[in-house]
Amino acid sequence: MIRLAPALVAVVLLSGCNATGGGSSGTPLFNYVNDDLDQRSFSGQSLAGVSFAGSVADGANFSNATLDGASFDSAHAHRANFIKASLKRANLSNTDFTGSSMQGADLTGARIDNARFNDANLTGATWVDGKTCAAGSIGMCR
Secondary structure (H helix, E strand, O other), rough: OOOHHHHHHHHHOOOOOOEEHHHHOOEEEEOOOOOOOOOOOOOEEEOOOOOOOOEOOOEEEEEOOOOOOOOOOOOOOOOOOOOOEEOOOOOOOOOOOOOEEEOOEEEEOOOOOEOOOOEEEEEOOOOOOOOOOOOEEEEOOO
């Protein structure tokens, strides 16, 4: 018989699961604070309320993910894929989204204080004020 340490069992049980739970409260089961998430895929996952604060997520894939109320405060997400992601009411303050793909993303009500969108493609995204970004919105919502 092989016995696994409790921490190993937890990793196996959570692998591939959505990050929310706790019954009707939707409380996040875990967070990714100050984590190295380069090239990780979170595509299509429900990650509402999860914290990615201070993490490095260069090239990460968040396409079609639900990130409502999530925190990316002071994260680094160069060339990340946020296509059609929902970021409603997310904290994106101080985050660097340089070169990221954000087409069709929903940023309604998100906090973007000091966020950087240099060369990020925001075409068709819903901006923090509910406005749809026009075609050719690179680096800023037009």
